[in-house]
Amino acid sequence: MTHRAAHTEESASLLDALAAAAEDQIVFDLPGIEERYETLRRELPGVDVRFAMKACPVDEVLARLAARGSGADAASPREVEQALSAGFPVARMHYGNTVKSDQNIADAHRLGITVFATDSLEDVTAIAEHAPGARVFCRLATTGEGALWGLSNKYGCPPADAVAVLERARDLGLTPAGLSVHVGSQQMTADAWRDAFDRIAGVLEALHRRGIPLDHVNLGGGLPALGYRDKHGRALDPPMDKIFAVIREGMARLEEIPGHRLGFVVEPGRYLIADHGAIRAHVSRLSARRGPDGERQYWLYLSCGKFNGLYEMDQLQYRLVFPSHRDAESVPAVVAGPTCDSDDAFSHEHGLIPVPKALASGDPVWVLSSGAYATSYMTQGFNGFSPLPYTWIDGGDA
Numbered sequence: 001m002t003h004r005a006a007h008t009e010e011s012a013s014l015l016d017a018l019a020a021a022a023e024d025q026i027v028f029d030l031p032g033i034e035e036r037y038e039t040l041r042r043e044l045p046g047v048d049v050r051f052a053m054k055a056c057p058v059d060e061v062l063a064r065l066a067a068r069g070s071g072a073d074a075a076s077p078r079e080v081e082q083a084l085s086a087g088f089p090v091a092r093m094h095y096g097n098t099v100k101s102d103q104n105i106a107d108a109h110r111l112g113i114t115v116f117a118t119d120s121l122e123d124v125t126a127i128a129e130h131a132p133g134a135r136v137f138c139r140l141a142t143t144g145e146g147a148l149w150g151l152s153n154k155y156g157c158p159p160a161d162a163v164a165v166l167e168r169a170r171d172l173g174l175t176p177a178g179l180s181v182h183v184g185s186q187q188m189t190a191d192a193w194r195d196a197f198d199r200i201a202g203v204l205e206a207l208h209r210r211g212i213p214l215d216h217v218n219l220g221g222g223l224p225a226l227g228y229r230d231k232h233g234r235a236l237d238p239p240m241d242k243i244f245a246v247i248r249e250g251m252a253r254l255e256e257i258p259g260h261r262l263g264f265v266v267e268p269g270r271y272l273i274a275d276h277g278a279i280r281a282h283v284s285r286l287s288a289r290r291g292p293d294g295e296r297q298y299w300l301y302l303s304c305g306k307f308n309g310l311y312e313m314d315q316l317q318y319r320l321v322f323p324s325h326r327d328a329e330s331v332p333a334v335v336a337g338p339t340c341d342s343d344d345a346f347s348h349e350h351g352l353i354p355v356p357k358a359l360a361s362g363d364p365v366w367v368l369s370s371g372a373y374a375t376s377y378m379t380q381g382f383n384g385f386s387p388l389p390y391t392w393i394d395g396g397d398a
């Protein structure tokens with residue numbers, strides 16, 4: 001199956017919506033998101049999708065995924081409420097955040113959540129107290145190697161601790177139901193998945209020996225967006241066919257471990273959304289300034305940056321289109337956002353970005369593959385810059 005040609009290209013209707021936008025905004029391509037969801041279902045047949053809603057807590061996006069049969073991975077009571085009102089049945093939701101207070105657990109339980117992630121004795125004990133009888137899955141730590149954002153250390157536990165946590169769950173009247181991993185966000189290697197399956201297999205075997213049967217494995221997030229460029233400006237080209245093949249093989253292997261009757265869950269965030277959201281911004285100024293070394297350097301300041309839509313510029317050089325200057329003479333520039341914060345700049349130690357030399361203040365710029373974590377990572381008026389408004393296309397009309 002080929003992925004790149006079909007999936008990194010923005011749909012004509014998304015580009016039309018960007019072209020039609022007179023003001024800054026983020027546009028979501030709902031049919032594109034649905035198509036990506038269906039691709040995932042075909043690639044991982046029988047696996048339940050729980051959309052990691054933190055990647056795009058936008059009601060219209062959530063409603064479309066819910067209508068397709070997706071579930072939701074919620075990380076707070078507020079996300080549970082939003083998912084419920086977007087139409088996700090509570091039976092297709094879980095509380096996937098291992099970090100939670102007693103109050104968070106009680107609130108989620110009151111809202112009907114019966115499945116919780118955990119990774120420590122303290123947390124599982126609190127779940128038993130505030131969500132009695134719940135089902136829990138224990139998150140195993142991974143190295144995060146091969147991912148752009150490793151997500152290691154803060155979550156998950158080693159295999160032996162997972163066994164202890166699930167034993168404690170059973171002793172406290174909870175149902176030890178599953179194991180989970182997260183291989184790291186924008187995971188570029190199939191090997192990371194292989195390692196994760198090895199870890200999971202070891203714990204399943206240990207649990208079998210202790211008479212603790214599980215009913216599911218949650219493979220977490222980490223499936224990559226297809227249209228990103230790294231901080232060198234190189235197109236990231238994730239080996240999707242290989243990744244999906246390794247996941248299918250890994251699941252088949254786990255199903256053979258005795259003592260468990262496993263279903264599988266996956267929690268994609270950026271894979272579903274990133275390539276089907278794009279920002280219409282504008283040029284604030286293209287300047288050529290001399291640095292302390294006396295060298296002249298072009299800086300392109302945009303109306304949107306790290307604090308209003310492009311948070312992941314620490315690792316990405318977002319793809320830019322300058323629709324009013326196609327095929328024009330270009331100059332290498334550092335691209336930066338509009339705020340007074342020096343972190344508000346694309347990573348540039350590894351390569352500058354060619355931009356049209358004739359850019360003028362007010363010219364439109366499109367930022368492609370910027371849909372994931374864009375609306376959720378916007379500050380409220382830092383330096384007076386408001387969060388970007390969003391809109392969506394629904395099969396043709398913006």
Ligand SMILES: Cc1ncc(COP(=O)(O)O)c(C=O)c1O
Nearest residue numbers: 052185186221222267268269270
């Ligand atoms: C528990 C959990 N699941 C899924 C995701 C989604 O990750 P990604 O966007 O890499 O698919 C995250 C992201 O932080 C997460 O914390």
